[in-house]
Amino acid sequence: xxxxxxxxxxxxxxxxxxxxxxxxxxxxxxxxxxxxxxxxxxxxxxxxxxxxxxxxxxxxxxxxxxxxxxxxxxxxxxxxxxxxxxxxxxxxxxxxxxxxxxxxxxxxx
Amino acid sequence: xxxxxxxxxxxxxxxxxxxxxxxxxxxxxxxxxxxxxxxxxxxxxxxxxxxxxxxxxxxxxxxxxxxxxxxxxxxxxxxxxxxxxxxxxxxxxxxxxxxxxxxxxxxxxxxxxx
Numbered sequence: 001x002x003x004x005x006x007x008x009x010x011x012x013x014x015x016x017x018x019x020x021x022x023x024x025x026x027x028x029x030x031x032x033x034x035x036x037x038x039x040x041x042x043x044x045x046x047x048x049x050x051x052x053x054x055x056x057x058x059x060x061x062x063x064x065x066x067x068x069x070x071x072x073x074x075x076x077x078x079x080x081x082x083x084x085x086x087x088x089x090x091x092x093x094x095x096x097x098x099x100x101x102x103x104x105x106x107x108x109x
Numbered sequence: 110x111x112x113x114x115x116x117x118x119x120x121x122x123x124x125x126x127x128x129x130x131x132x133x134x135x136x137x138x139x140x141x142x143x144x145x146x147x148x149x150x151x152x153x154x155x156x157x158x159x160x161x162x163x164x165x166x167x168x169x170x171x172x173x174x175x176x177x178x179x180x181x182x183x184x185x186x187x188x189x190x191x192x193x194x195x196x197x198x199x200x201x202x203x204x205x206x207x208x209x210x211x212x213x214x215x216x217x218x219x220x221x222x223x
Contacts, residue, residue: 041146
């Protein structure tokens with residue numbers, strides 16, 4: 001069992017739809033990263049959060065530390081949001097980030 | 110633009126050869142982490158350097174080694190390349206070690222071993 005699991009693995013939606021990507025983790029953490037990876041490989045950090053909710057533009061991330069679950073939401077989705085979204089959790093006591101396998105999001109115009 | 114640059118962007122090597130990948134971190138970032146990402150998989154932690162010392166290592170053999178320099182640049186060296194080493198290699202810099210500080214990723218180096 002992976003320590004960090006994401007769902008769904010692939011998601012295709014129409015432009016304008018509300019998107020939700022989920023992340024569950026079994027490692028003991030108090031923070032979680034959401035990352036965006038475009039074709040070609042470059043990774044951009046979207047959020048690092050340890051409680052509650054954060055919002056950047058059309059992106060919203062929530063986390064429930066007790067339930068070990070986080071969600072990334074995209075409102076009014078746009079084709080340029082098409083990318084792989086990855087959650088990553090740091091382990092307590094070491095310096096390692098454990099990554100989920102990613103959710104491939106495709107937004108159709 | 111993350112301020113982290115990697116070189117080269119693409120590289121083809123032959124099995125058994127050695128390779129050096131380079132990363133230039135953001136100024137002031139004392140920590141650099143290296144990751145290997147196989148096709149269709151999430152990145153896997155290779156190791157981390159903090160103030161020029163190794164500060165944590167994942168499940169990679171000793172033929173994966175690294176260096177970090179005072180000018181915020183670093184290297185990942187892989188000896189005796191194997192076909193399975195073909196992957197995207199990512200570096201990420203941060204102010205401090207640990208997963209609780211924001212990490213800034215480079216664009217990656219895509220290594221193909223033939």
